[in-house]
Amino acid sequence: MVVGKCNIYEFHFQLLIFCFCSSNARDCFCYLSNCITIHTRAMIKKYYDFWLVCDDNTCGRRTMQQAVRGFGCIVPSCHGRMKQEYDEAQLYTQLKYLESLFDVSRMKEKKNLSEEG
Ligand SMILES: [Zn+2]
Numbered sequence: 001m002v003v004g005k006c007n008i009y010e011f012h013f014q015l016l017i018f019c020f021c022s023s024n025a026r027d028c029f030c031y032l033s034n035c036i037t038i039h040t041r042a043m044i045k046k047y048y049d050f051w052l053v054c055d056d057n058t059c060g061r062r063t064m065q066q067a068v069r070g071f072g073c074i075v076p077s078c079h080g081r082m083k084q085e086y087d088e089a090q091l092y093t094q095l096k097y098l099e100s101l102f103d104v105s106r107m108k109e110k111k112n113l114s115e116e117g
């Protein structure tokens with residue numbers, strides 16, 4: 001995903017952001033803030049899209065429709081269960097990761113510990 005002069009790469013739960021703006025720190029902060037906001041909204045949208053995938057690897061069914069009989073796969077020869085492609089645990093982990101990246105008080109504590117130790 002390219003936002004302005006920032007490139008965002010999502011690698012597992014790691015978010016890699018490269019800012020190529022050669023201007024001042026304020027502009028870089030604005031680009032970074034926009035990148036994080038857009039990425040966060042995309043993750044929340046991905047969660048609320050509620051895509052379901054069959055856990056049987058041979059089936060590979062992917063749908064947004066939930067079957068009447070619960071989370072069972074509706075493909076006749078499949079005995080798999082439909083599970084959410086991007087569940088609340090993944091969204092929570094992603095948001096906590098982003099929070100940890102910009103937690104100033106935590107970074108100050110870490111810096112103080114490293115200076116003392
Ligand atoms: Zn299936």
